[in-house]
Amino acid sequence: MANEDLIYRLTTAVYNRLGGAADEQTVEQLVTELYRTVEPFLGSNGTSYSSFQSFPTSSTTAAETREGSAERMIISVFGVDHPGIVAGVSQILAAADCSIVDINQTVVQGKFAMVIIANTARARESAAELKERLRREGEQLGVRIYAQREDLFNAMHRI
16 A cells, blocks of 8 residues: 555544544644554555655655655645735744745735745754744734645545
């Protein structure tokens, strides 16, 4: 079974078990823990935790690219447009030693929307800590900031 399928099945099972009360951080931690637990038993079909954790390289397969990386984060920002939003989010990432891989932002009738893909491989803090810092920055900026590891984001959006 490919990593993407396994992560999808684990994520679905966790959400089904926890129901609507499941918060994103809890699901992410449980799916990661479950994957690490079953990984030694996956066999020799090319599925391994090291490929699950690695940042895509030129030798990355199309399936691995679709599945995403545990070392990248998808960050979504929504709110009323005003100066400083991009700077505020970028400063958090820079302080954590994360680089921006891709960024897209738009303003539609005064409403601001932005999606950032950040490389967190060298991050000085855990994904959970970084997500919390981004959430707090969003409160200060008057916008909503959602962040999730790319591999879990991709798996969860197949549900």
